[in-house]
Amino acid sequence: MSMQIQAAVFHGADIPLKIEELTLADPKAGEVLVKLTASGVCHSDYHVVLGEWGAQTPLVLGHEGAGIVVETGPGVTGLKPGDHVALSWTPSCRRCRYCVAGRPQLCTNAVQNAYRNVLPDGTTRLSRGEEPVYSYLSVGSFAEYAVVPESGAIRIGTDVPPAIAALVGCAVTTGVGAAVNTVPVTPGSSVAVMGAGGVGLSTIMGAALQSPEMIIAVDIADDKLELARRAGATHTINATRTDVVEAVKEISGGGVDFSYEAIGRALTIEQAYASLAPGGTAVVVGQVPTGVKISIDPMAMSGRELTLTGSNYGSSRPSIDFNRILDLHRNGSLDLDLLIGQRLRLDQINDAFVALGSGSPARTVIEYT
Ligand SMILES: NC(=O)c1ccc[n+]([C@@H]2O[C@H](COP(=O)([O-])OP(=O)(O)OC[C@H]3O[C@@H](n4cnc5c(N)ncnc54)[C@H](O)[C@@H]3O)[C@@H](O)[C@H]2O)c1
Ligand SMILES: [Zn+2]
Ligand SMILES: [Zn+2]
Structure with missing residues (x-):
């Protein structure tokens, strides 16, 4: 059973993102369906918006996301519905030589798939009519829901505010x-x-x-x-x-x-x-x-x-480092709240890019209700 979702879709350099209804297919093997709670707006989204980096379109941008697992695909053992997660934009394969050596930020398979905005099997779960829609870095967090690889969704405490969890997904880590x-x-x-x-x-x-x-x-x-x-x-x-x-x-x-x-x-x-x-x-x-x-x-x-x-990605191992960072925030060693400049709704996404372009405020976070 696929579902209809609202997402901010990128169609080309310098064209404002459009809020559109897309079809999101069920998670396949090793994937999870996440309901987004928050997404930060990073300059790495902005590089794409400005046309400074090429990307296939249509594309759902956003790679600094957090949410709650709604459904798991076949073979997912590490997550269950209701788990709170921060999303990683380098969903490691856990098998390549870099993953095995503890350097998942260099994962060969993530580079081949996530960095081409498709899931590990080379396809995307998003579509509009017959046309595939790509999801940025296997995340695509400027949307109400996303299907992501299991290794791209890191379980975190239910006490973590969504905006903080989202920022841990990119800028902070x-x-x-x-x-x-x-x-x-x-x-x-x-x-x-x-x-x-x-x-x-x-x-x-x-x-x-x-x-x-x-x-x-x-x-x-x-x-x-x-x-x-x-x-x-x-x-x-x-x-x-x-x-x-x-x-x-x-x-x-x-x-x-x-x-x-x-x-x-x-x-x-x-x-x-x-x-x-x-x-x-x-x-x-x-x-x-x-x-x-x-x-x-x-x-x-x-x-x-x-x-x-x-x-x-800070040479991080998201499955360890996300929660270490959150512990440092809890004990006051990191004050992640100071990063949050403004909170907007998804339909205000283009204002977030205007803010990034003008250099102020610190981080914009899109919050989903
Ligand atoms: N290596 C990685 O894994 C990784 C991950 C995320 C983002 N990034 C990159 O990091 C960079 C920063 O991302 P961000 O989201 O913090 O961007 P940002 O736009 O929030 O911050 C950039 C800052 O640089 C300042 N700035 C601009 N020109 C300057 C200049 N000439 N001298 C001094 N300061 C100047 C701006 O005022 C702004 O405060 C981007 O290029 C982004 O793509 C890299
Ligand atoms: Zn980023
Ligand atoms: Zn790997």
Whole structure:
């Protein structure tokens, strides 16, 4: 028995998303039907809306979701109806060499299917008439319901507010994980974080857990820098008023040990790298429009032993890390509430992108009744 659902559908770059009625088929083997309770709006949705990343259409965007399991497909043993879940956009296959080695964020099968907006069997459960409709990163959370792979739905406590659970599905896990898992900040070190949006603020909070000497936040919006202070930044730089690299070097006394870029622009990645102290590591978390290249000085890389690396999904293992992060929120070590800027309904989704484009407020969360 399929069902009719309301979803926000993307039809092409720069065309506002349309609220449409779609058909959602039953979950197949290894899949679950989830009723969405909340979805954050991440810049990785916005890259698609802007046409910076190609994607098949029609497509239901949204990949930072939370909900309640309604039905399970054949063979699902780890979840049951009524379970509260946060959704993962790298539904790991649990079999490939990366999954087996504990690096599910690099899962070969997720890259082949979820990153092409289909389920692990290569098909989609959404349609409009005869036409298939894709679901972004196997999540498609800008919809009332979604069918997702079992490994993409992580059971969480029933006490977790939907908006918080949703943000753990992307921004929080990505940002905290970059500073805790991918390249862990070390106690007493100096840190710079470029960009204080949902991902950057989470990176600051993750860095702060590790007791660095200083965290320098860089953004172009003063309200974001104010949030960065609340997240744990000890210093802030407004990039519209100051030379970022000079300012970071001055504050840190010659450069930082760790820098995290959470914007997705060539210039700011280059700044993150150029801001390093000898022996330092720059981590690219932000994702650039397709085709963008960066330019770095390899002589500095060898002479000063600099490292430039990347982080996908905070190198997280969602089935462990989602609940660890939620425990840190419960005990007050992470203040995830500060990420929530505004709450909107699904039919206001285009306003959320306007807010992302204008750089304010922090995170918009779509809430479903
Ligand atoms: N690596 C991953 O796994 C992963 C996961 C999620 C998102 N992302 C990427 O992370 C990036 C950030 O996502 P987000 O949702 O936090 O975006 P966001 O739009 O909420 O935040 C970006 C921030 O950067 C600031 N900014 C823009 N230009 C700047 C500049 N020149 N200098 C300083 N600050 C500047 C903005 O004011 C904003 O506060 C995006 O590229 C997104 O696609 C990566
Ligand atoms: Zn995201
Ligand atoms: Zn795998």
